[in-house]
Amino acid sequence: MMASRRRTKPDATSADSVLLQAEALVLLWERAEDWVVPRVPPSQLRVLTVLDRGGPMNLSALAHELGAIPSSASRLCDRLAAAGLLHREVSAGSRREVTLTISRQGRARLEAFAAVRRADFANVLELMSPAARANLVDGLTEFGYAVTEVLETSAREA
């Protein structure tokens, strides 16, 4: 049985361990959202993240990035614009498109989240042995590459 298994296939035990412990990481990751005031709902946070990374874009592009439909994205932008976290203006090239840009306040809000998350992770990493920390970095890095590959493959298929 063992001999017939390909070398690169993970054994059941390691897959289970990863799933089990990954949950702790996800918990810590999501916790940051509870500690930034004034509270920004997760959806709004995702909009800001997309705009911060992708730069200004129109509504359709934003909706696509969010995996949402334009109407939902439009409503989200209503609230973000009202809160001053986002600029919404008619596009230069086409009068039927809007250009969405993250505002300086929006960027500041994002940075507040990042700071909490960095602090949380630093606290945890400090408790780990240097060896385990190095292993985590190495394993997570390759994991990250593999995730990108898998997501790109499934995106091509869809």
Added chain:
Amino acid sequence: MMASRRRTKPDATSADSVLLQAEALVLLWERAEDWVVPRVPPSQLRVLTVLDRGGPMNLSALAHELGAIPSSASRLCDRLAAAGLLHREVSAGSRREVTLTISRQGRARLEAFAAVRRADFANVLELMSPAARANLVDGLTEFGYAVTEVLETSAREA
């Protein structure tokens, strides 16, 4: 500068790497929710997870586990009970308490999620080298312990 730094303190680079690559893991983790039909909203899923692990409990206990207030939890249970994923009945000991229990359908829905997540993670782990996989398991395991410690400490403080 280097000499004055404690041995167990992570360098900035490894902390950044972990934060950067952790995002890919979180993305993969959350993706499972998009692929189970009929779609169960994240909040309802969390209720089912809590009940599946903690066993039957009353509304206050559930709300506490969710980090929500009883009224929100009550409304959540309305929908879950209507969907047949949850049993809600007057407690045996006290007529003013309710006992919430996950139903067989609820457990089945949870298992559908777990299956998608297991498959997603297996796909990714297969792409990794055995060494990186072992490192990931090791690093993530110690990370998990450290998270538990940190969360318990901050819970005691609060």
Added chain:
DNA sequence: TATTGTTATACTCTATAACTATA
């Protein structure tokens, strides 16, 4: 006519405050 975006409408999720029933 096709595309871009917004607006009705309806549902889930969440919280505050007011309420009912039990202990």
Added chain:
DNA sequence: TATAGTTATAGAGTATAACAATA
């Protein structure tokens, strides 16, 4: 009276469908 839970009420988030404006 204090506790357990539910029920208004209100606002955020999401989707379908109908709509306006531009290309």
